[in-house]
Amino acid sequence: MTWDMKFGGKVYDWFGRHPRSYRVVRWVSCLGREQFFHRRAIAALGLKSGDTVLDLACGTGFNHAQLARQVGPGGRVIALDYSAGMLVEARRRAQKGGWRQIEFVEADATQPVLNRGSLDAALCTFGLSAMPGETEAIRQVARALKPGALFVVFDAKPFTGLLRLLNPIVQPLFGYSTNWNYTKDVIAALQAAFVEIEVEEHNSGCNYIAVCRTSAARPSSATRSITRLRAARRASPSRCSLFSKEELNNVEG
Numbered sequence: 001m002t003w004d005m006k007f008g009g010k011v012y013d014w015f016g017r018h019p020r021s022y023r024v025v026r027w028v029s030c031l032g033r034e035q036f037f038h039r040r041a042i043a044a045l046g047l048k049s050g051d052t053v054l055d056l057a058c059g060t061g062f063n064h065a066q067l068a069r070q071v072g073p074g075g076r077v078i079a080l081d082y083s084a085g086m087l088v089e090a091r092r093r094a095q096k097g098g099w100r101q102i103e104f105v106e107a108d109a110t111q112p113v114l115n116r117g118s119l120d121a122a123l124c125t126f127g128l129s130a131m132p133g134e135t136e137a138i139r140q141v142a143r144a145l146k147p148g149a150l151f152v153v154f155d156a157k158p159f160t161g162l163l164r165l166l167n168p169i170v171q172p173l174f175g176y177s178t179n180w181n182y183t184k185d186v187i188a189a190l191q192a193a194f195v196e197i198e199v200e201e202h203n204s205g206c207n208y209i210a211v212c213r214t215s216a217a218r219p220s221s222a223t224r225s226i227t228r229l230r231a232a233r234r235a236s237p238s239r240c241s242l243f244s245k246e247e248l249n250n251v252e253g
């Protein structure tokens, strides 16, 4: 199959009009553990009050409650997506939640729409694997981040191990329904653009959280966050833990 922006735009405009269907697809894509993964990915950003954070390919705004809470009323959440349909639903949610710190940007992530060095952190959940031209989008994020800042990616890839037997069914199913390009290597593209990258795999390799850091000119809370990740990996190399259970429990869903 081929993956292109036009097809993706149609798919996501449809999902924007049918948010419940989108919710089901998301739930299945995380094998039912979506709250766990999102809390973990957002905790890894190491956000503080007043920060400016990008939610790349924000979709219906699944991350926005947590991001808005963490940056506080004085911070900014830049919610970027190219699907007008998805943004309609994300705006509706933000209005309902009263999150005025969210700014919506309808744009193609592969274009230079973000100001250089303007972001304290960036997040992308289930976006890069469904985005034609992800290498350019990653370059744009790296350019827009401040020195030493983090880009946290939560995404999906084919199963490994015994569950790989499911790949011939899962790949075309999600390929057609979500524009998911299971053939591309997002992790390799991140490795090419960032000086440091740590990857944590879950669900037989089909979900992963990648924490990527730009080259640091000065220490930041983001640097501290990745240092802790490394310390955790040293302590338990087989099952790296970004944050303790207590810390994750402190991040409300």
Ligand SMILES: C[S@@+](CC[C@H](N)C(=O)[O-])C[C@H]1O[C@@H](n2cnc3c(N)ncnc32)[C@H](O)[C@@H]1O
Residues within 6 Å of the ligand: 005, 008, 009, 012, 026, 056, 057, 058, 059, 060, 061, 062, 080, 081, 082, 083, 086, 107, 108, 109, 110, 124, 125, 126, 127, 130, 131, 132, 178
């Ligand atoms: C699977 S959805 C993920 C949405 C959201 N991040 C989430 O976790 O629910 C993929 C999103 O990527 C967006 N997208 C795909 N290609 C894009 C591009 N080139 N520029 C901006 N958004 C894009 C789609 O419109 C869609 O909202």
